[in-house]
Amino acid sequence: MSRNKYMKAPSRKSMIILIVCIITGFIIGFSYNLTKDNKKITSPSVSQEETYREDLIRQQERNKELSEELNELQQTIRDFEKTFASNKDEFEILQQEAEKLRLMLGEIPAVGQGIRITLNDAEYNPNNSNPNDYIVHDSHIFKVVNELKISGAEAISINGHRLKSNSYINCTGPVITIDGSQYPAPFVVEAVGNPEVLISSLQIVGGVFDQLINDQIVVTIEKKGQITMPSVNETQS
Amino acid sequence: MWLPFLGLILGLALGLLTDIQIPSMYENYLSIAVLAALDTLFGGIRAYLQQVYDDKVFISGFFFNIVLAAGLAFLGVHLGVDLYLAAIFAFGVRLFQNIAVIRRILIQKWDERHIKKSEKTIE
Numbered sequence: 001m002s003r004n005k006y007m008k009a010p011s012r013k014s015m016i017i018l019i020v021c022i023i024t025g026f027i028i029g030f031s032y033n034l035t036k037d038n039k040k041i042t043s044p045s046v047s048q049e050e051t052y053r054e055d056l057i058r059q060q061e062r063n064k065e066l067s068e069e070l071n072e073l074q075q076t077i078r079d080f081e082k083t084f085a086s087n088k089d090e091f092e093i094l095q096q097e098a099e100k101l102r103l104m105l106g107e108i109p110a111v112g113q114g115i116r117i118t119l120n121d122a123e124y125n126p127n128n129s130n131p132n133d134y135i136v137h138d139s140h141i142f143k144v145v146n147e148l149k150i151s152g153a154e155a156i157s158i159n160g161h162r163l164k165s166n167s168y169i170n171c172t173g174p175v176i177t178i179d180g181s182q183y184p185a186p187f188v189v190e191a192v193g194n195p196e197v198l199i200s201s202l203q204i205v206g207g208v209f210d211q212l213i214n215d216q217i218v219v220t221i222e223k224k225g226q227i228t229m230p231s232v233n234e235t236q237s
Numbered sequence: 238m239w240l241p242f243l244g245l246i247l248g249l250a251l252g253l254l255t256d257i258q259i260p261s262m263y264e265n266y267l268s269i270a271v272l273a274a275l276d277t278l279f280g281g282i283r284a285y286l287q288q289v290y291d292d293k294v295f296i297s298g299f300f301f302n303i304v305l306a307a308g309l310a311f312l313g314v315h316l317g318v319d320l321y322l323a324a325i326f327a328f329g330v331r332l333f334q335n336i337a338v339i340r341r342i343l344i345q346k347w348d349e350r351h352i353k354k355s356e357k358t359i360e
Contacts, residue, residue: 016292018244020281020299024274025248026255031271033253034264 100154105165110155110192114227115199117144120186120218134216136185138171144189145169147208151201153191157229159183160190186218195223265314265321269306272328277302279335286342302328 102108119141122134141158148156156163161178170177175184191198199221203209212219259267277299284290306324313320 013292014240016296017241017281020274020278020296021241021244022248022251023299024278025245025250026252027248027267027270027274029249029252030255030257031252031267033255034259034267 109231110162110227110229112154112192112227113195114153114155114190114192114224115195115202116222116224116227117189117191117202118186118218118220118222119144119189119212120220122216122218135174136176136187136217137215138169138176140212140215140217141169141176141187141189143208143211144202147202148189148191148193148198151193151198153193153198155192155229157190159188160230162229162231190224190227190229192227192229199223265310266307269310269321269324269328270303272325272332273302273306274299276328276332276335279332279339283335283338283342286339286346 099108119136121136124134145156145158145163158169158176158178161181161183164179167179168177172182175182176187177183201207202221209219209221277295280298281290281295284295306321306328309324310321313322
């Protein structure tokens with residue numbers, strides 16, 4: 001009987017139960033899904049944030065490292081450049097020095113502005129019995145040469161004979177022996193260098209010029225725009 | 238008899254398949270709704286087993302409980318008091334009570350059947 005009744009009214013009762021069950025199931029399922037999604041969303045977002053932060057930190061550290069490396073490299077480059085520049089400077093200086101030294105040694109021909117000093121014996125003076133008083137001595141040449149050297153003459157030649165660093169000048173009677181070669185008066189001393197400096201240093205009051213004049217030597221100083229001096233070897237050969 | 242389970246499974250499938258996103262602030266409502274639905278369901282089962290089941294009570298209780306719980310949670314959110322905890326507590330207690338009653342009834346029924354069976358075998 002009850003069975004019959006149950007069977008008779010399945011639609012209403014069952015439908016209500018079905019609807020409620022469906023709704024309950026839906027709510028549960030939806031909740032489960034949502035929680036799962038939320039977990040999936042929140043946890044990845046959190047972990048993403050974490051990873052992003054870590055990435056950021058890593059990148060910053062990398063940047064720091066790179067900037068340090070860059071600084072180091074720049075420093076290295078600067079040092080390099082500095083050393084290079086100094087090397088260059090040194091090299092230039094050395095080259096100039098070497099050139100100067102070569103000029104002094106007379107190993108290369110000297111070309112440039114300069115002066116020519118002509119030392120000549122005074123005119124024969126019958127009043128003066130001693131001819132030593134009016135001829136050019138080696139000391140005069142020495143003075144001139146030394147003064148020229150001090151004044152920065154790059155190359156000096158006497159009567160076309162290029163002076164070396166170890167040249168010697170001797171007085172041998174009326175002539176002067178330079179490096180074994182004898183040269184008579186007049187002595188033409190040529191010097192390559194700044195003419196103004198050389199002349200002014202020679203003509204300083206109480207200087208070489210005055211002393212030479214005192215010794216009654218005929219001295220002429222002339223500025224030369226271009227002096228070409230052969231090298232020592234050429235002269236010797 | 239299998240209709241409720243069928244409905245439950247269908248609902249679960251629907252719920253799992255739906256991909257609607259709701260703001261996280263409404264998750265409380267959802268949890269309360271779940272509790273309310275379960276409570277009503279078990280209450281219905283208990284009523285059925287106790288033979289005091291009524292459609293109107295069941296259906297009205299189902300929806301009213303859900304609405305009441307949601308309203309309580311809403312009020313709690315707006316008052317700054319976690320009133321949804323009260324709903325959860327109430328529903329939870331009732332859920333356990335209902336399940337306990339169902340369990341007892343089922344045990345009783347099983348015992349009765351067992352006794353009947355044994356009586357039959359004795360006869």
